[in-house]
Amino acid sequence: xxPGLVKAGASRYSPPMPSPEAPSPLTRDALRxxxxxxxxxxxxxxLDTVLPLVRATRALLDELTDAPLADVEPTPxxxxx
Amino acid sequence: xxxxxWASMGEMAQLVATKxxxxxxxxxxHLDRIAALDGKLRAFITVMADSALEAARAAEAAVIRREPxxxxxGVPVGLKDLYCTKGVRTTGGSKILGDWxxxxxxxxxxxxxxxxxxxxxxxxxxxxAYGPEGLNVHYGTSWNPWDPAVHRFCGGxxxxxxxxxxxxxxxxxxxxxxxxxxxxxxxxxGLTGIKPTYGRVSRAGALPxxxxxxxxxxxxxxxxxxxxxxxxxxxxxPRDPSTSARPVPDYAAALTGRVRGLRVGLLRRSFLxxxxxxxxxxVEQAVRTLEAEGASVREVAxxxxxxxxxxxxxxxxxxxxxxxxxxxKARGADYGGDVRERLLPGAFVSGADYLRGQRxxxxxxAEMDRxxxxxxxxxxxxxxxxxxxxxxGDVDIDGRPHPMRASLxxxxxxxxxxxxxxxxxxxxxxxxGLPIGMQVIGRSFDEATVLQVADAYQRVTDWHTRRPxxxx
Numbered sequence: 001x002x003p004g005l006v007k008a009g010a011s012r013y014s015p016p017m018p019s020p021e022a023p024s025p026l027t028r029d030a031l032r033x034x035x036x037x038x039x040x041x042x043x044x045x046x047l048d049t050v051l052p053l054v055r056a057t058r059a060l061l062d063e064l065t066d067a068p069l070a071d072v073e074p075t076p077x078x079x080x081x
Numbered sequence: 082x083x084x085x086x087w088a089s090m091g092e093m094a095q096l097v098a099t100k101x102x103x104x105x106x107x108x109x110x111h112l113d114r115i116a117a118l119d120g121k122l123r124a125f126i127t128v129m130a131d132s133a134l135e136a137a138r139a140a141e142a143a144v145i146r147r148e149p150x151x152x153x154x155g156v157p158v159g160l161k162d163l164y165c166t167k168g169v170r171t172t173g174g175s176k177i178l179g180d181w182x183x184x185x186x187x188x189x190x191x192x193x194x195x196x197x198x199x200x201x202x203x204x205x206x207x208x209x210a211y212g213p214e215g216l217n218v219h220y221g222t223s224w225n226p227w228d229p230a231v232h233r234f235c236g237g238x239x240x241x242x243x244x245x246x247x248x249x250x251x252x253x254x255x256x257x258x259x260x261x262x263x264x265x266x267x268x269x270x271g272l273t274g275i276k277p278t279y280g281r282v283s284r285a286g287a288l289p290x291x292x293x294x295x296x297x298x299x300x301x302x303x304x305x306x307x308x309x310x311x312x313x314x315x316x317x318x319p320r321d322p323s324t325s326a327r328p329v330p331d332y333a334a335a336l337t338g339r340v341r342g343l344r345v346g347l348l349r350r351s352f353l354x355x356x357x358x359x360x361x362x363x364v365e366q367a368v369r370t371l372e373a374e375g376a377s378v379r380e381v382a383x384x385x386x387x388x389x390x391x392x393x394x395x396x397x398x399x400x401x402x403x404x405x406x407x408x409x410k411a412r413g414a415d416y417g418g419d420v421r422e423r424l425l426p427g428a429f430v431s432g433a434d435y436l437r438g439q440r441x442x443x444x445x446x447a448e449m450d451r452x453x454x455x456x457x458x459x460x461x462x463x464x465x466x467x468x469x470x471x472x473x474g475d476v477d478i479d480g481r482p483h484p485m486r487a488s489l490x491x492x493x494x495x496x497x498x499x500x501x502x503x504x505x506x507x508x509x510x511x512x513x514g515l516p517i518g519m520q521v522i523g524r525s526f527d528e529a530t531v532l533q534v535a536d537a538y539q540r541v542t543d544w545h546t547r548r549p550x551x552x553x
Contacts, residue, residue, distance in 0.1 A: 054425075057429075061438070
């Protein structure tokens with residue numbers, strides 16, 4: 001197996017995928033740029049408040065990276081039963 | 082008159098149907114109580130006194146004329162202020178919608194009225210339903226009726242629903258639940274509330290927090306009342322394509338009072354083991370009670386629960402931001418600071434992260450289904466703590482501080498992620514007289530068994546019948 005690829009486990013259909021690289025830490029300047037790009041006018045005080053909250057959210061999302069998701073599709077928003 | 086407002090919804094409906102009590106008398110008794118107590122409790126944002134009395138007079142006339150009447154005929158109910166009401170302002174607990182008057186009723190409002198329910202008013206809530214404390218900087222934070230001396234949270238986001246039903250300002254109320262917003266205030270206010278299966282009750286006309294996590298349900302003083310109210314609300318709605326076409330059972334008929342032969346799974350790992358001492362003790366005792374009534378109990382574990390917080394964060398942050406983005410950009414200063422801060426991180430979550438969260442929900446739901454194939458219901462604490470004082474930043478669990486918000490939603494959020502039905506049922510009190518709740522979680526679309534277990538428990542315990550120390 002080439003370096004950087006992980007086994008697909010018991011998956012029937014999912015090919016091996018590269019391991020995700022850890023993103024670089026989010027900085028205040030990066031957040032300012034991202035906010036502007038989205039049309040969000042955040043003050044310097046806003047950035048101070050929001051930065052740790054965004055980091056905390058990203059930390060929670062990072063907990064999902066080892067979830068065994070091969071062959072698992074997104075839960076449908078509309079479940080007609 | 083005091084006892085009349087404390088009657089169950091079923092008793093009220095019976096009293097009205099047999100002409101023992103006029104709906105006008107019933108509504109006036111509740112309006113008088115609101116006038117006397119709500120200055121402190123702040124349960125209501127808008128009291129609909131005139132239209133409620135008009136509806137009560139019409140209900141009275143219908144009884145006199147012996148017209149067919151519904152299961153809630155003449156019974157006063159409250160609506161969390163995120164349900165649209167035609168001609169009556171619907172604020173979502175916000176300044177932004179402070180003057181908004183919808184042109185149409187939410188489906189559940191229409192259905193409750195069609196069952197004869199008298200709409201008493203619109204109830205306070207955490208702004209836009211985004212908070213488990215029940216904090217509201219615009220309309221005041223509801224006061225938990227169980228402690229007249231200390232301003233304690235009712236829990237959120239359906240805080241006004243919790244305060245109003247607990248204080249008998251209305252007989253039952255609509256809540257909504259995205260991460261625990263029916264069950265948290267039900268637990269903190271000593272009520273029984275059920276978050277039905279996703280798709281069981283229409284969300285049409287309810288202001289969304291997160292479309293794929295929002296659930297609509299009742300908050301009442303007993304499981305029997307929840308059964309009555311849920312039956313009136315549930316079922317397919319063409320206005321909400323997520324609603325199921327499955328038939329709605331007669332939930333009241335499922336309340337046999339028996340649990341003999343039922344298999345109960347106790348969630349200790351990740352749930353009971355991390356709750357505070359009084360909560361652990363109360364839930365353990367409740368499980369012993371169910372066992373004594375003939376249920377078989379065994380411990381079960383949900384291994385995928387470790388992903389629930391991340392999946393919920395991915396989904397709620399993006400969906401909530403998507404809904405609020407135009408207001409955040411145009412009227413950001415009109416939000417309460419806590420809600421604005423909670424909404425903004427959603428702008429920085431990617432589409433891939435969002436869909437990973439939705440995929441993980443599939444994992445969690447599949448595991449829940451597997452576990453519930455071997456047991457009929459699961460039992461867990463609703464909360465690790467009792468009602469915290471307003472202004473507290475942390476909660477104390479066995480002498481250690483824990484972050485408030487994360488602690489309040491820890492045990493409830495997983496079942497929004499999975500979509501399974503979950504009720505909170507009073508199961509004890511702390512030494513300081515604050516209510517404790519336990520969750521009963523069931524299979525998808527099997528609210529009947531959840532309510533059956535809750536009702537059977539309430540037939541042999543009296544926690545749900547106790548009244549807060551309001552002086553009347």
